Amino acid sequence: MASSTELELSVMTAKELTRIVLAKEQLFILDVRNESDFNDWKIEGDSIEIINIPYFDLLDGVDDSLDQIPDGKKVLVVCAKEGSSKFVAEQIIKAGRSNVYYLEGGMKSWSEHLEPVKIGELNRGGSLYQFVRIGKGCLSYMVISNGEAAVIDTLRMTDVFEQIAKEQGAQIKHALDTHLHADHISGGRKLAERTGAAYWLPPKDAEEVTFDYKKLEEGHDITVGSTTIRIQPVYSPGHTIGSTSFIVDDQYLLTGDILFIESIGRPDLAGKAGDWVGDLRETLYSRYKKLSKDLIVLPAHFGKVTELGEGGKVMARLSDLYKNNPGLNIQEEERFRRTVTENLPPQPNSYQEIRQTNMGKLTPSEEEQREMEIGPNRCAVHDK
Amino acid sequence: MPDIKVNQTLDCKGLACPMPIVKTKKAMDQLQPGQVIEVQATDKGSLADIQGWAKNTGHQYLGTTEEGDVLKHFIRKSSPNEVKEEKKHPHVVSNEELHQIMASNSKTTVLDVREPAEYAFNRIPGAISIPLGDLESRLDELNREDDIHVICRTGARSDLACQWLAEQGFKKVKNVEPGMSEWTGTTEGNH
Structure with a gap:
């Protein structure tokens, strides 16, 4: 059967979409999910133009909406899983348009895509990788040195970490979580089980966990590979009572959900906003100030795509954050208290169930875990 | 349920x-x-x-x-004229008035003429459910001397019910306007 290739529906993967967002290539997105899902969370990027028309308003055809879809531009149709986006994209093609794609796996696969980005070399050999979960704004890290690796704030998609370790010829020896996460399901325990690595948690966040773990404590450095790559835990409460930062190789400060590039962590997700405000302020305005200003801050989240730098890297010098981050420049204590306890963004979807899962108290299926994590991370006080 | x-x-x-x-x-x-x-x-x-x-x-x-x-x-499925239908039954009480009547007299009858599914999810506690279409066959469940407040979603179906009940000799039927769509008092329902 003859068919014009121009008028064929094309598929785009989350990886390709990530490349387009990072390269700031022009793309028009038609999101056909319902309005509330769209308003809650959508694909963002400097070069992305996006509109929302629910698929159920397009069941009788796309003719009435064609004038909203630019002709000649690359068009990506997106929905929750992919069924409706295919259905709508096919109609757009039938209406005579070309260069039309649908997102493979929909927003689910966008939420789960992890992009490995190399941050830099370590002083005595080895390297540090950042894993950008672009659709949800989560960041993980891998320290690789001399055949060994440590993963920090492991995300649920553990195969990506295993894959990179394998490519680098390294064995994963440690999985560390900066804190008990409330916005995503930690892959730390699973990765540790699969690779035989040790799973490290801050003991104050782990009081209710149902499994064995190793205690992260100040003064007990963790060594990766050659004897010199140190991970120094720095107790830094505020987002959670146990939150612990790591200094890696005397160069990098992994701040977890305490300090982000354009915002600071919120203290309310374990239900203790009032109690932890003081800890958060102490960490940000005193503890971190005593550290070297040349440390490169690597957070566990980003809030906006504007925080993505060259190649997708999310990083900044500590001294620059003290100059530019609004959360580090609130001099009055009372105003700080109000900023981090009032008018906070909505809490992340299913955050209570996610905390229970990370404690080992709930064991949802893969599909349920996926559903629980859908949506933005909302761990910073300025995310709206 | x-x-x-x-x-x-x-x-x-x-x-x-x-x-x-x-x-x-x-x-x-x-x-x-x-x-x-x-x-x-x-x-x-x-x-x-x-x-x-x-x-x-x-x-x-x-x-x-x-x-x-x-x-x-x-x-x-909504009907196009549901909201605008002309109302004829002369005796009308507002949602607020019904609320007050119920607070002062627990014996007043509230008759809900919406479909069972509407009633199931959101109803005034104690309200009797007889859908408009079943009213004729279930008339003997009602007492002609009672104070009956008839309610639906917007006041249209309850108006038809009031008119018909009045024709059957019910003396004290009143239509509640606008009805459940704007009811702010207590409700119950299956969830």
Whole structure:
């Protein structure tokens, strides 16, 4: 059967979409999910133009909406899983348009895509990788040195970490979580089980966990590979009572959900906003100030795509954050208290169930875990 | 939870988006205004989509129950003139007045003439349910001497009920306006 290739529906993967967002290539997105899902969370990027028309308003055809879809531009149709986006994209093609794609796996696969980005070399050999979960704004890290690796704030998609370790010829020896996460399901325990690595948690966040773990404590450095790559835990409460930062190789400060590039962590997700405000302020305005200003801050989240730098890297010098981050420049204590306890963004979807899962108290299926994590991370006080 | 009477049950179990909505739309086109459809689906996303679709098309989303993995969505097909229908029954009380009457006299009868599915999800505690279409056959459940306040969603169906009851010799029937659509007092329902 003859068919014009121009008028064929094309598929785009989350990886390709990530490349387009990072390269700031022009793309028009038609999101056909319902309005509330769209308003809650959508694909963002400097070069992305996006509109929302629910698929159920397009069941009788796309003719009435064609004038909203630019002709000649690359068009990506997106929905929750992919069924409706295919259905709508096919109609757009039938209406005579070309260069039309649908997102493979929909927003689910966008939420789960992890992009490995190399941050830099370590002083005595080895390297540090950042894993950008672009659709949800989560960041993980891998320290690789001399055949060994440590993963920090492991995300649920553990195969990506295993894959990179394998490519680098390294064995994963440690999985560390900066804190008990409330916005995503930690892959730390699973990765540790699969690779035989040790799973490290801050003991104050782990009081209710149902499994064995190793205690992260100040003064007990963790060594990766050659004897010199140190991970120094720095107790830094505020987002959670146990939150612990790591200094890696005397160069990098992994701040977890305490300090982000354009915002600071919120203290309310374990239900203790009032109690932890003081800890958060102490960490940000005193503890971190005593550290070297040349440390490169690597957070566990980003809030906006504007925080993505060259190649997708999310990083900044500590001294620059003290100059530019609004959360580090609130001099009055009372105003700080109000900023981090009032008018906070909505809490992340299913955050209570996610905390229970990370404690080992709930064991949802893969599909349920996926559903629980859908949506933005909302761990910073300025995310709206 | 007791079964909710519906005019049609549509099986969309196992179907992925967009099929549950495509099938619902098709089925809805065949229904008469006022009739209620039950859509059974296993796709969790169908909940928000059914609500969004109903809102955009003007059909009345009533509610959803969950049985195991199956979501049962209840939607009522709206009639175009439902809100604007001319009202003729002379005795009318407002939602606020009914609220006060109920507070001072617990014996007053509230008759809800909406469909069973509407009643199931959101009703005034103690209200009697007799859908407008069943009123004739179930008339003996009511007492002609009672104070009866008839309520529906917007006051249109209850108006028809009031007129008909008055013709049957009921002396003290009053229509509640606007009705459940703006009821701010206590309600109960199956969820």
